[in-house]
Every structure is written in C-alpha cells, then in structure tokens.
Amino acid sequence: xxxxxRFIVFLLIILACSKSKISEPTPIEINQQSPNIVxxxxxxxxxxxxxxxxxxxxTKANTPTLDSLAKNGISFTNFWVNPxxxxxxxxxLTGKYAFRxxxxxxxxxxxxxxxxxxxxxxxxxxxxTSNSYATAVIGKWHxxxxxxxxxxxxxxxxxxxxxxxxxxxxxxxxTETSNGIQKNITDYATTRLVDNSVSWIQKQTKPFFLWLALxxxxxxxxxxxxxxxxxxxxxxxxxxxxxxxxxxxxxxIEAMDKEISRLIASLSVSQxxxxxxxxxxxxxxxxQVAQSVYKKNGTKSTLFxxxxxxxxxxxxxxxxxxxxxxxxxxxxxxxxxxxADIAGAGNENYQDGxxxxxxxxxxxxxxxxxVYSEFFGSSPATNDGFTIRNETxxxxxxxNGKEYFFDLVNDPFEKxxxxxxxxxxxxxxxxxxxxxxxxxx
Numbered sequence: 001x002x003x004x005x006r007f008i009v010f011l012l013i014i015l016a017c018s019k020s021k022i023s024e025p026t027p028i029e030i031n032q033q034s035p036n037i038v039x040x041x042x043x044x045x046x047x048x049x050x051x052x053x054x055x056x057x058x059t060k061a062n063t064p065t066l067d068s069l070a071k072n073g074i075s076f077t078n079f080w081v082n083p084x085x086x087x088x089x090x091x092x093l094t095g096k097y098a099f100r101x102x103x104x105x106x107x108x109x110x111x112x113x114x115x116x117x118x119x120x121x122x123x124x125x126x127x128x129t130s131n132s133y134a135t136a137v138i139g140k141w142h143x144x145x146x147x148x149x150x151x152x153x154x155x156x157x158x159x160x161x162x163x164x165x166x167x168x169x170x171x172x173x174x175t176e177t178s179n180g181i182q183k184n185i186t187d188y189a190t191t192r193l194v195d196n197s198v199s200w201i202q203k204q205t206k207p208f209f210l211w212l213a214l215x216x217x218x219x220x221x222x223x224x225x226x227x228x229x230x231x232x233x234x235x236x237x238x239x240x241x242x243x244x245x246x247x248x249x250x251x252x253i254e255a256m257d258k259e260i261s262r263l264i265a266s267l268s269v270s271q272x273x274x275x276x277x278x279x280x281x282x283x284x285x286x287x288q289v290a291q292s293v294y295k296k297n298g299t300k301s302t303l304f305x306x307x308x309x310x311x312x313x314x315x316x317x318x319x320x321x322x323x324x325x326x327x328x329x330x331x332x333x334x335x336x337x338x339x340a341d342i343a344g345a346g347n348e349n350y351q352d353g354x355x356x357x358x359x360x361x362x363x364x365x366x367x368x369x370x371v372y373s374e375f376f377g378s379s380p381a382t383n384d385g386f387t388i389r390n391e392t393x394x395x396x397x398x399x400n401g402k403e404y405f406f407d408l409v410n411d412p413f414e415k416x417x418x419x420x421x422x423x424x425x426x427x428x429x430x431x432x433x434x435x436x437x438x439x440x441x
C-alpha cells in the first residue's frame with residue numbers, strides 16, 4: 001500500500017508539472033496539422049494553349065501533370081487576372097486591386113513597383129500564426145524593379161531565389177538573385193527553379209508555403225532540354241525557332257509540366273497528402289502564339305478575355321471535389337484571402353479578395369457576384385482602362401473613350417459588342433449595376 005501511494009503521489013506531481021503541455025500543444029504539434037501550400041505561376045499562359053476550355057480546340061501543349069491535378073481537383077474557368085504580369089503579382093501578394101497598390105502595368109518605375117509598406121501574403125500568414133509557416137518565393141518577382149537585391153526578403157519572405165526582372169534574357173544564361181547576392185546561371189531556367197524548390201522543401205521541418213513563379217512559357221522562345229520534351233526533332237537554331245514559335249512555346253509548357261511532376265514526386269508521401277497544389281497563369285497568351293479565337297480582340301496586354309481569363313487549378317489536401325469544372329467567378333486578389341484561409345490565418349474576406357476555400361469541398365458554397373481587373377501605365381496607353389463582370393455580362397471601359405459590353409454566356413469570345421446596338425432592358429440593368437459596383441470600389 002505504501003509503495004502504491006508513493007506511486008500515485010509521484011504520478012500526480014508529474015501530471016501537475018505537465019499540465020501546461022497537455023492543455024496547450026506545442027507549436028510543432030499545431031504546425032503539423034496545417035496544410036502545405038505549393039503555388040505555381042506560369043508566365044504568359046492562357047486557356048487557349050492548355051486544358052479543355054469550352055470552344056477552344058486548337059493544338060494544346062502536352063501536360064499530363066497538370067491534367068492529373070485537374071482530374072484530381074477543380075478547374076476554375078472564370079478566373080480573372082490582370083493583362084500583364086506585374087499587376088497580377090501585386091494583386092496576388094497584397095489582395096488588392098491595382099489602383100490601390102499603384103502597380104498597373106510593367107512600365108518602370110512607378111507602375112511596376114510595390115510600395116515597401118504593403119503587407120504581402122507570406123508575412124500576413126506568419127503574423128497571424130506565430131510564424132508557423134516556412135515561406136519561399138522561387139522564381140520571378142517583378143514588383144520591385146531590379147533593386148534592391150533583397151527586396152522579397154525585405155517584404156517578409158523567409159527565402160528567395162530567382163530573378164527580379166520581368167523575364168530571363170536567356171533560359172540557359174541568366175542572373176539568379178538570392179539573399180542579396182547575384183550569380184550567373186547556365187542551367188535551364190525551369191529546371192533550376194524546380195531544383196531550388198526541391199532543395200528548399202527538403203530542408204523544412206514545419207508546414208511550408210512555396211510560391212514557385214516560373215519564367216515558362218514567357219519569351220524568349222528556346223528549345224528545352226530534349227529529356228523534357230517528346231519531340232526530339234526540334235532544332236535549337238534561332239532560324240527554326242523564329243519560323244515556328246508556337247511549337248517552341250508549347251515545348252516550354254511541356255517541359256514545365258514535366259518539371260512540376262518532378263517537384264511533386266520529390267515530396268514524401270506524408271508531405272504530398274498534406275499539400276494543397278494551386279496552379280495559375282498570370283495573364284493571357286502573347287499575341288504571336290495565341291489561338292485565333294482570341295486574336296480578333298486581344299490577348300496578353302488587353303482587358304479582353306484572351307488577356308485576363310487564365311487557368312486556375314486547385315488539387316490536393318481537403319479538395320474533395322474531383323475532376324470538376326467550376327464556373328464561379330474568381331479574381332487574383334481572392335488568392336490572398338484563400339491562402340490565408342487555408343493556412344488558418346485570416347477571415348474569409350481580406351481587402352479586395354474573398355476566400356473560395358469552401359468551394360474546394362462544397363459546390364453549393366457562396367460565390368462572389370462580380371470580378372474586376374484593370375490596366376494602366378502602359379506606353380502607348382491604347383489598352384489602359386478597367387473591366388468588370390458578373391455571371392453573365394462584362395463591361396470594358398478604356399481611357400481612350402472606347403467601351404464594350406458583352407454577354408459572355410452567349411458570346412464567350414467577345415465577338416459582338418452590345419453597345420453597337422440597342423440594349424435590352426435586362427442588359428441595360430446589368431450594365432447600370434456593373435457601373436455602380438465600379439463607382440463604389
């Protein structure tokens with residue numbers, strides 16, 4: 001009895017000393033519950049060169065990896081970005097429209113530079129979760145000019161490795177910046193960026209948020225390494241590339257897809273099962289390689305669908321809807337709110353963004369009623385202006401005075417400007433509502 005009593009007393013002392021540990025899980029215990037996020041941005045890639053977008057049947061890139069992500073997740077066909085890369089990236093990073101950040105185009109310095117006072121998603125998540133996430137931006141930055149060399153880290157990114165400008169000058173000869181230091185790289189850019197991503201992930205001991213901003217398939221058009229593409233007959237000569245740019249553009253996407261497969265394969269089973277994979281295009285396809293359905297009005301650098309309606313695929317952890325096409329309206333600033341929501345770091349609404357996390361598991365979840373995009377600061381300013389749409393109608397207002405109004409349900413490729421004729425009562429009511437929404441932003 002004495003021995004048993006002593007044991008009970010000893011056990012009570014241990015439990016008392018451990019009380020705080022039992023009632024308050026350690027950070028690592030909490031962190032292991034949080035999903036990893038792998039966010040991949042393709043540069044200059046619209047729906048016309050990828051996926052099964054209704055009404056676009058042209059030659060597509062070979063993308064088994066992205067196709068698999070779509071099959072095991074959701075493809076959002078009404079995702080809006082900005083017409084060029086810098087304003088889209090600023091919106092993704094801040095959750096704000098371009099007129100709030102001042103980043104409206106790619107012309108330096110004033111319209112392509114994010115103010116140092118802006119709070120970006122990586123810092124927001126860690127501010128709200130007591131630094132629970134390891135964060136990295138690998139690849140294209142393009143919202144700070146080419147200086148300072150440590151701009152991403154200054155904004156609150158834990159690790160950065162990539163290029164600060166709008167594109168690499170040569171996929172096989174480019175300047176890499178990391179930790180304020182630059183060096184020349186001769187590895188194929190897509191491969192190098194994935195190498196750095198794999199290396200960084202393997203070092204992580206807590207949930208990670210990887211922002212992989214690829215150069216592909218942005219110009220310059222080069223032949224990828226032959227081990228990354230099926231067509232072994234593609235020549236690497238400048239003459240051959242100039243004579244058939246589209247084939248090399250598609251090859252760049254194919255190589256990107258294969259390297260994304262390698263990135264996913266590098267994750268352990270437990271990491272992969274606990275990761276949300278998100279893939280987008282940052283703006284539409286460039287005119288010289290775009291499908292004809294978009295060329296009538298405009299592709300990249302325009303506010304028409306060919307410039308701002310790009311792929312968005314979400315797959316992985318807690319994405320219970322499989323192989324589904326979602327027509328809900330989504331815009332670039334929504335990504336901030338959604339990432340924060342996934343990480344357990346914020347409300348469903350933030351700045352100009354609305355989280356669509358619930359849509360990942362529930363097709364009946366609430367959906368936003370409009371999306372908005374804009375473009376300014378370009379030279380010449382031919383395409384500067386704004387656009388706004390609801391489920392059916394889209395209004396474009398350009399600074400040169402031109403206006404367009406489309407019924408996207410019946411005219412998805414914007415062939416008929418309704419303002420050229422007399423609007424129906426319904427159309428007029430929708431136009432008035434869209435203008436009111438814009439005036440209240």
